[in-house]
Amino acid sequence: MENSTRSDGRAADALRPVSLQPGIAPNASGSVLIRFGHTQVICAATLENNVPRWMREQKVEGGWMTAEYSMLPYSTHDRKPRDISKGRLDGRTVEIQRLIGRSLRAVADLSKLPGMTLCIDCDVLQADGGTRTASITGAYVAAELALRRAIAEGKLKESPLRQAVAAVSVGLLGDTPLLDLCYTEDRDARVDANIVMTGDGRFVEVQASGEESTFSPSEMAALTALAEKGLVELFAAQQAALA
Amino acid sequence: MENSTRSDGRAADALRPVSLQPGIAPNASGSVLIRFGHTQVICAATLENNVPRWMREQKVEGGWMTAEYSMLPYSTHDRKPRDISKGRLDGRTVEIQRLIGRSLRAVADLSKLPGMTLCIDCDVLQADGGTRTASITGAYVAAELALRRAIAEGKLKESPLRQAVAAVSVGLLGDTPLLDLCYTEDRDARVDANIVMTGDGRFVEVQASGEESTFSPSEMAALTALAEKGLVELFAAQQAALA
Amino acid sequence: MENSTRSDGRAADALRPVSLQPGIAPNASGSVLIRFGHTQVICAATLENNVPRWMREQKVEGGWMTAEYSMLPYSTHDRKPRDISKGRLDGRTVEIQRLIGRSLRAVADLSKLPGMTLCIDCDVLQADGGTRTASITGAYVAAELALRRAIAEGKLKESPLRQAVAAVSVGLLGDTPLLDLCYTEDRDARVDANIVMTGDGRFVEVQASGEESTFSPSEMAALTALAEKGLVELFAAQQAALA
Amino acid sequence: MENSTRSDGRAADALRPVSLQPGIAPNASGSVLIRFGHTQVICAATLENNVPRWMREQKVEGGWMTAEYSMLPYSTHDRKPRDISKGRLDGRTVEIQRLIGRSLRAVADLSKLPGMTLCIDCDVLQADGGTRTASITGAYVAAELALRRAIAEGKLKESPLRQAVAAVSVGLLGDTPLLDLCYTEDRDARVDANIVMTGDGRFVEVQASGEESTFSPSEMAALTALAEKGLVELFAAQQAALA
Amino acid sequence: MENSTRSDGRAADALRPVSLQPGIAPNASGSVLIRFGHTQVICAATLENNVPRWMREQKVEGGWMTAEYSMLPYSTHDRKPRDISKGRLDGRTVEIQRLIGRSLRAVADLSKLPGMTLCIDCDVLQADGGTRTASITGAYVAAELALRRAIAEGKLKESPLRQAVAAVSVGLLGDTPLLDLCYTEDRDARVDANIVMTGDGRFVEVQASGEESTFSPSEMAALTALAEKGLVELFAAQQAALA
């Protein structure tokens, strides 16, 4: 891969420094503060003894995993008004929290969570691009911590999580594929993709999108390969935090 | 591709019968009733002489294209309550209408729509899977009709649309890749993807998602290839309707 | 009645061309596209196996009939924002859908709809005056089709509808009483009335209203007589569509 | 008219005792407490130096008159939750406040209210049937008081009200036409009508409605005649209160 | 206490004229119109045979007392838009109605109200400062009337109210402590306090607040003493109204 001149001097195929600090929210069942460079997200998992109404009404067996995502008003340089000030969630927030939830459920056996809901809250403390991929990557760690604790406390027999899940962003800045875009890179990219993958290298979600631009099948392949490289490092960081 | 036993006898790589009936909504600037098998969507484009508030406030030049999507309450076998009865759009609707808008903008030169907004409404009259891909495919035709009329009436100098855009769904039912899923196939598929492409064969959006499932890179490649085959036929159907 | 110079050359006591096209919404239990001249309304009836909460709570026997009314955004020359964009129904919409519901219930024996609700959705595809009267006239046909199907399928023993119901608008343009006003006539009329009547010539609703104007008892009588004339033709059109 | 056995001993063609007590809300420009038997409504008119946004946007000349209607929670035997507890007005409230506004505008020359809005608030203190007709009858008196005061204070040159407006309910209980229905009569009536009339005997609104019932043209005529009789007495009561 | 030059000539330690007129809202279980000078509040108590959902869910024994507060739109010189026009209660309204509810519950033995809720509605008819203290003082009288009636009708064995509760405002205008502030005094005061007290001289609530100002402990003591003087008179007025 060619040399790149990214604002922070990273190689085009380099992640930003990643850190995971467990226990940030002590009242949650499991929590972690995840950092992708300047991006910081509080991920907190709570296990509740009930399931959503639609599951009760449709008599669906097993449990549920869901997520909520929010940007704290001081996470951006210009203060971002709270969702409540408009009375409703914006479209971007809804898309992100649905994506986080689907990502976790893709690696879960919900029958092992009978009558319970695991809710993962992801609150962005500082935003510098990649908040949704950091959220997914941290959400898995928070979920795993909450489930281990529930098993230790005898509330759960075995973990419903079959393996790890993590996510990373990739994009095309001009013709250069970049890994793990920061805010300015994300703003300038003509194609932006988010790849969610399992610990054993299978896709959960592939979302590639050109806002006022398009991309070729071979560009798509290059982006996917770049993401896979970054995800290997993220899985290692998750395991280190859980050790 | 192997023989398939789809409920309607189609081959795994066959589209459902496609039809486009222009003029369904006479008061719109351009409109079409698109059918993908039993799925029917009214697509209607209106050209307005103003731009969204954020463009005025940020003094962005040019125009805008946007979309709204709704399922009519009688489009499903069990009556679907209107969005207004809950007071807000659900997450799925928000995702779909954002996707339709992005798809059109990806093939548009918005500087050729000065001070104007083209709004495409997509109302599902009958739902049988693929409503979002039918909406995108029909939205392009409705938009083209509205723009041609605006040019004919002297309101616009040239078309902001650089080329066609269309979309199709593909999925994995067990291990079989299927093209253009109907409702029951979509419900049973373990992986569901929507591919939005331009007339010259470049991607606009690639969205592949495994709900409680995952997929390999080679499965992803098979799905993409299958979509490309179907999209060629959809571009032909669009051109026929516009001729 | 004196000669009139209506924009479409109609006599003062003439309806616009009426047509009823059954089956427009195949997933509904019964549906029809009704046209009063340029006005087009999709009327779709769905039969559901439950009753409103207030009936359950107050232990009211029998069933219910209700209606929802909406103008599709592209039904008017200037795009009409969807109700959901304001988060609530406007007053006019609420009045119209309550009127449609009352009109149907006036000719119904709700005890013959035990534990069921018949919901009629009326979505205006093109608006040119008289959308509420077209909605009522079409709603009866959609309801009748849905009920016949339910009887044929053994879900219902006999029809709760005792007879037909239809509606027409009349108004005073200056001193001239006009039948079935189109949009420009409705806008310019000083008195506007909507008459809902049963197949055997009894009133269900009489609503006459002078916006910034008033009218004498004899003017009221002339309007009523004119409406009765038009309603005879509408009942015939309904029966033809149902034959 | 035959003898009747109404719960309060009234003749079928008799109003309940009417009273109008001006000045109930001292901070309003004009106010009155109107009583139709046990029904009590506070009617308060406020004159404001602005017009609704739609008038400014459409550059409509002159002024506006509008009304708001509400039932105080303790106006009924079972406490009625406030509108705000549901977050929106119910359909009945919307219909009534639109009717009050139209009734006043029908007797107004809005060009004599340049740049001003007269808002009439009608809050039901005690409900026993006829709250909308009492509201209209009281609203006229409150409006007249507010306008007289504005003229006296030099804020207005002449009154925009051309004449009085009042309203009364009539209905069919079985086959008997009754004037000015109390709550239990209204509940049991098979046809319910509200007639709004001007001081010189012209109609403003005629609304007759059969809930799960119908009525003949001759029944309609009998109801209208009965209402006219009652309205003569109401105009006299208004003039006495304004003297 | 020094001589004062209050706009209405009152001494600094004098209440405005107080009056309580029972029976203002005949359909309520108990009601009173309370006047503190020009301030007028309708206080109406309704006893209902149910408890809030949280009590049922948490299986809390006994009953509940709650309050709702609203300013009628014509209570102020400039018409105050209704809460419903914004779709939600403002912060001040929420604070006041929570305070009224707490004040009543502080003198109540809720176990003597088994399975019932006493709801006190306080609607301000005319606002001239002190609407929250007038509301509390009137709410006690309305509640007492409703409870006496319930006991007389055999619905309740004994009163849950242990003693009277009343409230008064005090404030610092410059350095002068004033009792029972009218609107202009309240607006100009640098410290504003509301004191809620029981008939036997114990505090229920002490709320003192300096908006863009502060106050010393000795000023706090002076204000409290002044309030106690006024409250003795208010308890006497309550007893006279209940006699």
Add this chain to the structure above:
Amino acid sequence: MENSTRSDGRAADALRPVSLQPGIAPNASGSVLIRFGHTQVICAATLENNVPRWMREQKVEGGWMTAEYSMLPYSTHDRKPRDISKGRLDGRTVEIQRLIGRSLRAVADLSKLPGMTLCIDCDVLQADGGTRTASITGAYVAAELALRRAIAEGKLKESPLRQAVAAVSVGLLGDTPLLDLCYTEDRDARVDANIVMTGDGRFVEVQASGEESTFSPSEMAALTALAEKGLVELFAAQQAALA
């Protein structure tokens, strides 16, 4: 003061361990994580170049300070649903954020903040009683940090804050006055007070409240004295954090 047996072994007049960690939210103008024992609140101040609409409309000079308060869903043992899930703020939240705003404005000279708004966000990370007093105490530090930075960057000439402000809770558990109540103490206390004070010992707010209980003037005095003792320590902790 008598010996106490508080759950954490504290003396009745002892604060919980207090800590203030500046810089928790790097994108805010000033931020601090404040801890009162297990209670943790993120306080973040943002300075914006505009003022609320009411100031512009009423042409009020100077600037504004305001606050928003929220409990993160994982701050409590049982997950607390976000405000947005109900679509509106609850009454308690509104009261608290209004109190935080008033407390800051009481020590501010808003003329020194021309055309600017300082918004302090307080998000509770862990809740164990005293979240509103911790919020006020931390809000002052976050505000001071933001203002110092604005002065250093030349955006502001001098600080609008005249002195420090802090808050502490006190309460009566039985007859024992306790300082700085944790959650279980707060739940069991019969009287709960929050005292907001300036660095030079003047009150900003005194709020004492007996839920289903009352308190004497001498008990009020004891609580106030206890609060003053704790506040001295809080002012010292603030200064240490700012040094």
